[in-house]
Amino acid sequence: MHGTYVTGDIAGLLTAYLDDENIQARRIRQTLVNFPTNSKMPIATWWGLLEKVQTIEDRPALGIRIGQHLRPHHPGVLGYLIMHCQTVGDALFRFQRYQALLHNHSSIKLETTPTSLIMSWDPKDRESTQLSDEVYISGLMTFLNQISTNKDIKPVSVYFSHEVHHDAEHYKALLGCPAIFGHDHVVLEIPLTALSLPIDSSDPYLLSLLERQADALMDESDQQDEWLEMLKSIIVDSLSEGAPTLEQVSNKMNISARTLHRRLESRSYNFKQFLQATRERLAKLYFNDPNLTLNEIAFLLGYSEQSAFSRACRLWFGLSPKAYRKRYMP
Helix, strand or coil: CCCCEEEHHHHHHHHHHHHHCCCCCHHHHHHHCCCCCCCEEEHHHHHHHHHHHHHHCCCCCHHHHHHCCCCCCCCCHHHHHHHCCCEHHHHHHHHHHCHHHCECCCCCEEEECCCEEEEEECCCCCCCCHHHHHHHHHHHHHHHHHHECCCCCCCCEEECCCCCCCCHHHHHHHHCCCEECCCCCEEEEEEHHHHHCEECCCCHHHHHHHHHHHHHHHHCCCCCCHHHHHHHHHHHHHHHHCCCCHHHHHHHCCCCHHHHHHHHHCCCCCHHHHHHHHHHHHHHHHHCCCCCCHHHHHHHCCCCCHHHHHHHHHHHHCCCHHHHHHHHCC
16 A cells, blocks of 8 residues: 555544534535545545644644544444454554554554553654544543443553643543643553453454454555555455445445446456455455354355355365365365
């Protein structure tokens, strides 16, 4: 992939804020609808949208307030994956591993002290904006509190790389901890005791399946055609509900079925071919995982019947699923 992005799923967070605060912002909303599930939003577009919201209502710590409207589905696949982890610590370490599904702006560094987990992002790598950093930190804490049994996790401290433009007490009141500005890193410090807190929606089976989806999405992240990458992501995300149709995928992309067909045709594809090619690539990835049964692989690829899965494998590899696994994974 080229370009710096945030996931298009996060458009739902900003829409939720506008809805909850009864802000019309017609032009902002028109831009947001251009970024459907599993799309990639250029990070400059995201920054610009946040700045436009601030021109409408210049509230202290606006980014913190926006982040507090985050819901588990707003981070997309990454959000669902974290929801099914066993503990908060488990969730945060997976968040580090799969952060690129949320954005590719800067990487996370995790360190522990005797009392805290330190999460930091180096702004010297790629500069961000204060508003974006606020949304990120606030959204993460909001998410953790929604899924944990405690519901009242408070950071020990938060550090921002920009200078404060409002009274820092606003941040302390909203975050429940001191906020320090003008630091050389963006830092979130969480009590070490919070890491062992159970997650209400923990489900090892769903976590395993979602990790396979996340790995598949990460595996495709180096593709150069960003539109095809977005299409693959939507198909991968849809397969657990069965094989998606042209109409279903076009609806998720906010384009007509005719437009989707035309864009694929310009790339020498039709929808059926592209769906099957995506399934074939995923099948190779899933077959290499000894923890997945053949039934689970069929489910992840959108097949409700083993017979249909077997026919597809014979078409792709000239072997049944069982024979393929036996040959390549003795």
